[in-house]
Amino acid sequence: MRFDLVDLQLFIAVAETRSITNGANRVHLALASASARIKHLEAALGVSLLERGRRGVELTPAGESLLDHARIVMHNVEAMRGDLAAFSRGVKATVRFLANTSGLSEYLPKALAAFLSQHPHISIDVEERESADIARAIASGAADLGLAAEHALPDGIERIPYSEDRLVLVTARQDELSNRRQVDFREVVERDFVGLITSSALHAHVTGHAARLGARLRFRARLNNFDAIGQMVSAGIGVAVMPEVAAKRCARSMKINVVKIRDPWANRRLAICARSFKALPKPAQQLVEHLRKMAPKGRPFD
Structure with a gap:
């Protein structure tokens, strides 16, 4: 046939x-x-x-x-064309990689830079997506690898534990919530917020959970990175939802406090995912092994 x-x-x-x-x-x-x-x-x-x-x-x-x-066949054909065309530029392979906001902003830049330095003939196309979209793209063959929240991955997708990705509430130090250890998201949905731009995967994730509570978050400012958000929060413009790793980094130099969000959706775990790790092209397998070695130390899945 x-x-x-x-x-x-x-x-x-x-x-x-x-x-x-x-x-x-x-x-x-x-x-x-x-x-x-x-x-x-x-x-x-x-x-x-x-x-x-x-x-x-x-x-x-x-x-x-x-x-x-x-769709899988045509994706592979396009990947083949791209990889072969890359020979003329001295690049021998391209890995197509999707990541959620936390992974792309906090974990991947350093890890990917180290990988690319070690493998000059490999390039990586990285795109930010919400975890559910990453799962669909991996399942359909539209991407080689993903870094996504594990809860969004169906059983048919293979995954390797990578790190925790807790979401927390960030407040100014003078805020009435700043001395709280934890808070229910329902308690803050009527507050002024500072957040990421609307095209970000994290924005869609947070506003989606607000909508499930029957609320529409009120944003005083939308910015494109967590450091800028932290500065706004420090100035008392509003509260923000951030990955814990980004919030703690900002708190070292800004007048902000970190408050745990009690809701289950805020306690996420990141995983490297693929349709089949054994079936990946060798460059993608090399990237997986590199990411495993570069995974945050500690207790990623405690």
């Missing part, structure tokens, strides 16, 4: 647009040609892939399965 990459690109486009017409337009094929390709694909596989109706098409169970495999 042979598969044409154009057929797979077309099928993905049709599945995503729920329309053969729109799918054909996306991959620059005539409608008649696209329809013929889909029918040929169904005939070759011996199954119906689409349910055709007046409002477009819906995937059959076989179509859903093909979509998953087609």
Whole structure:
């Protein structure tokens, strides 16, 4: 059985647009040609892939399965093209890596810099995502590796413990909450907040849990790093939710206090994740081993 990459690109486009017409337009094929390709694909596989109706098409169970495999195949083809093109720049491989806000801001910069220094022929494409999005991307083959909150990872994804990633409340020292050891998030949702920009994964995580409490957080300022947030909190502009490691780092030089958030969602554990560590390309396996060695010391999963 042979598969044409154009057929797979077309099928993905049709599945995503729920329309053969729109799918054909996306991959620059005539409608008649696209329809013929889909029918040929169904005939070759011996199954119906689409349910055709007046409002477009819906995937059959076989179509859903093909979509998953087609996305993985096309991701691997694009990865192959990128890696081969990189030879002309003296770079031999690229690892596609997704990380949540805490991992990207607090843990990875130093570790990745050390890895890249040791491996001059490997490059790393790093993108910030919320942990649930990382899990979906890893499962679909859209990324090689992830660093995500373990609770968001389904059973089918392999993981290696990396570190704790507790979220805490940060207050000014003169704030009425500053002497509290812990607080329920419900107690502070009506306060003024300082936070990360709206495109950050942590912003989505925190505001999502506020929404579950029926609250919409009121942000006095949104900034792009924890140090700037700490300065705002120190000045009494508002409270903030930060990873504990970032909060304690800021507290060494700023007039802020760190208060534990009692809610279960604030006690997260980070894990390195992949569909299969054994099936990873060698450069990605090398990065995994490097991250394991560079993992924060102490009791990551106590």
